[in-house]
Amino acid sequence: xxxxxxxxxxxxxxxxxxxxxxxxxxxxxxxxxxxxxxxxxxxxxxxxxxxxxxxxxxxxxxxxxxxxxxxxxxxxxxxxxxxxxxxxxxxxxxxxxxxxxxxxxxxxxxxxxxxxxxxxxxxxxxxxxxxxxxxxxxxxxxxxxxxxxxxxxxxxxxxxxxxxxxxxxxxxxxxxxxxxxxxxxxxxxxxxxxxxxxxxxxxxxxxxxxxxxxxxxxxxxxxxxxxxxxxxxxxxxxxxxxxxxxxxxxxxxxxxxxxxxxxxxxxxxxxxxxxxxxxxxxxxxxxxxxxxxxxxxxxxxxxxxxxxxxxxxxxxxxxxxxxxxxxxxxxxxxxxxxxxxxxxxxxxxxxxxxxxxxxxx
Numbered sequence: 001x002x003x004x005x006x007x008x009x010x011x012x013x014x015x016x017x018x019x020x021x022x023x024x025x026x027x028x029x030x031x032x033x034x035x036x037x038x039x040x041x042x043x044x045x046x047x048x049x050x051x052x053x054x055x056x057x058x059x060x061x062x063x064x065x066x067x068x069x070x071x072x073x074x075x076x077x078x079x080x081x082x083x084x085x086x087x088x089x090x091x092x093x094x095x096x097x098x099x100x101x102x103x104x105x106x107x108x109x110x111x112x113x114x115x116x117x118x119x120x121x122x123x124x125x126x127x128x129x130x131x132x133x134x135x136x137x138x139x140x141x142x143x144x145x146x147x148x149x150x151x152x153x154x155x156x157x158x159x160x161x162x163x164x165x166x167x168x169x170x171x172x173x174x175x176x177x178x179x180x181x182x183x184x185x186x187x188x189x190x191x192x193x194x195x196x197x198x199x200x201x202x203x204x205x206x207x208x209x210x211x212x213x214x215x216x217x218x219x220x221x222x223x224x225x226x227x228x229x230x231x232x233x234x235x236x237x238x239x240x241x242x243x244x245x246x247x248x249x250x251x252x253x254x255x256x257x258x259x260x261x262x263x264x265x266x267x268x269x270x271x272x273x274x275x276x277x278x279x280x281x282x283x284x285x286x287x288x289x290x291x292x293x294x295x296x297x298x299x300x301x302x303x304x305x306x307x308x309x310x311x312x313x314x315x316x317x318x319x320x321x322x323x324x325x326x327x328x329x330x331x332x333x334x335x336x337x338x339x340x341x342x343x344x345x346x347x348x349x350x351x352x353x354x355x356x357x358x359x360x361x
Contacts, residue, residue: 055267069262147255147256151283198226282323310323
């Protein structure tokens with residue numbers, strides 16, 4: 001193997017970066033977790049194949065196409081989020097990141113923060129400053145939730161008119177609205193008065209540390225309040241500087257949720273359910289519980305809620321089960337499998353080599 005002499009001995013000329021071994025370890029862990037997910041939920045995959053045999057082909061093909069429309073819309077939203085923070089990014093390069101972020105959120109359940117961290121790290125690897133990358137990721141995260149909330153309001157309105165709106169579903173929807181409201185408040189109060197926002201979050205940090213000391217043998221979290229407020233404040237500043245660009249991010253996210261709603265409707269039509277209010281309500285409930293459930297992307301919980309929602313409209317158990325299995329197969333298994341492949345195309349998981357050292361004189 002080529003080597004150079006440094007006065008003490010022969011060294012390899014090309015060495016992996018110090019982080020490469022760590023990245024290899026992470027990839028290995030990811031493979032193990034991926035196989036675990038497949039083994040634990042593989043029965044659902046087989047049930048999906050069996051259920052698809054009973055549906056009409058054309059609506060199911062349309063459902064898959066519409067779901068891909070969601071991911072393409074999200075890639076456009078990501079690109080515009082980076083443009084908002086003055087970091088133009090190729091839209092095509094964002095598609096692997098969309099699937100990679102979804103994959104990370106499945107194997108590392110953390111209320112979607114794992115996917116956000118992947119976005120930030122991949123941007124940093126492309127030379128984008130961490131602050132701007134964080135601002136773009138935060139803007140995207142807020143827009144994704146806001147896009148769903150727009151559809152949720154429409155769905156809840158229809159459920160209320162038809163008399164099928166559950167109080168529990170409504171309260172959980174309010175939790176989503178409150179969550180977005182908190183993020184927006186941190187963003188704009190932090191921009192206007194960062195000291196005030198920091199003082200408001202200090203008690204939350206102190207409570208988290210007290211809880212951590214009890215659960216983690218006296219260890220505390222690293223200080224995070226200043227970094228959070230700074231990131232949100234910078235995002236707010238960029239939105240103020242580029243309002244039209246930021247608006248496009250939200251429009252693409254609303255379009256993404258609309259595509260996914262279309263996917264659910266097409267799956268329902270494929271199995272003979274033609275009640276649009278029932279299908280809109282089923283989509284809203286399924287997505288809501290996939291967001292808030294403690295299982296990865298709501299696995300198991302979202303399917304059960306689809307059954308409950310469709311049963312409220314008189315759908316039989318066999319019909320509702322087929323719709324739930326096929327829909328969740330499209331929105332869970334398909335992006336999970338694609339993400340497992342495409343995540344290696346993101347900057348965070350590409351191996352890089354150290355440039356060779358200059359020759360000795």
